[in-house]
Amino acid sequence: MKNTHFFHKKSYTYVAFFFFAAIIATVILLYNYQTDGKDKSIQDTASPVRVGLSITDSNYQWINDQISTFEKAASDNNMVLVYHNIDQPDSQKQINDINTLISQDVSYLIIMPVDDSVLDVVFNIEKIKSGDLPLIVIADQIPDTAPYVFFIQTNYREEGQTCAQIISDTYAGKSCNLIEIKGPANSYIATKRYQGFHDEIRKYSNMHIEATVSSDFNRQTAQDAMERLIASETSPKIDAIFSCSDEDGLGVLNALNLSGYFDHSDVTLVSIDGTQDILMAITAGEYKATVQSSPRLGYAAFDLIAQLERGYDGTHRILLPYRIYDSDNALTYLTNLF
Known part of the structure; x- marks a missing residue:
């Protein structure tokens, strides 16, 4: 067994x-x-941090470039950008947009106001006044007492003033007949730039404003307006032209090239934005100068938000620098622009 x-x-x-x-x-x-x-x-x-952005003028190329930087910066910081397209500079549409963004539970709100009336409304929204919704404002000037956590100052007025100084320096002591190309009447950016230019140019007795033409940050619109001015019986002799945007400036340049009315090389052209197309015109000898208006606001705003997320409590107001592009440096910077 x-x-x-x-x-x-x-x-x-x-x-x-x-x-x-x-x-x-x-x-x-x-x-x-x-x-x-x-x-x-x-x-x-x-849940990732949700950041609301309210901005108008989306038909304007410079604004489109700005929006791209906000989208890229949000992605780089693993945040979500909440943005609704507003193609026209309308204050009530922007106020409605801001209220919609707030209702969508954003953690931060960034605004580029279409005019000062928008700021008046926003500064009195209880959630912003109480500090429950941190506000980042991108504008030319706002009161020191405004309930913002960050103010990114763009100095649109100074951009216009600088263009006036460029023309004044070019015609120092000589008579100059000039044309102003205004942007949209209800655009905050265009209004501040035009005010800056107009107020500065009037300081010089040799500067004579012959005509003011309206455009809308659009190359074709500016070209059409300039062609009508050149073709009119009362068309003045033109020595210089200021445009509120590079897109308008390029339209003016096209009109001069097509008109055959006079040798446009004798006309001093200046504008604001600092786009690649304008720098190409400068290097070709067809354009005097452009004043760069920073196209990278999105990176600045999201860098500040990232700092807030880490507990930052330092400077709450920053000034974005600008640069003048002319024949001395246009070729150097040409490949680095938008």
Whole structure:
């Protein structure tokens, strides 16, 4: 007869071993789930920071370039940009847009106001006044007492003043007949730039404003307006032309090239934005200068938000620098522009 006692004892030993091994494996799995696994699940499902952006004039190329920087900066910082397209500079549309953004539970609000009336409304929104919704304003000037967490100052007025100074320096002591190309009447950017230029140019007695023509940050619109002016019976002799945007300036240049009315090389053309197309015209000798208006506001805004997320409590007002592009440096910067 076989000794089955030893066999059973050995079998029980194996069963016990595998039983305890299974328990240990289960404990390890549970431990991993409750630590690494659980933490990862929390990270994966955590809601990213939502940032609202209210901006108008989306038909304007410079604004489109700005919006691209906001989208890229949001992605780089793992945040979500909430933005609704507003193609026309309309204050009530922007106010409605801001209220919609607030209702969509954004954690921060960035605004580039279409005019000062928008700021008056925004500064009195309770959620902003109380500090529950941090506000970042991108504008030319706002009151020091306004309830913002960051103010990015663009100095649109100074951009216009600088264009006036360029023309004045070019015609120092000589008479100059000039044309002003205004932007949209209800555009904050165009209004500030035009005011800056107009107020500065009137300081010089040798500067004579012969005509003021309206455009809308659009190359074709400016070209059509300039062609009508040149074709009119009362068309003045033109020495210089200021445009509120490079797009308008390019339209003016096209009109001069097509008109055959006079040698446009004798006309000093200046504008604002600092676009690549204008720098190409400068290097070709067809354009005097452009004043760069920073096209990278999105990066500046999201850098500030990222600092706030890390507990930053320092400077809350920054001034964006600008640069003049002319024949001395246009070729150097040509490949770095939008």
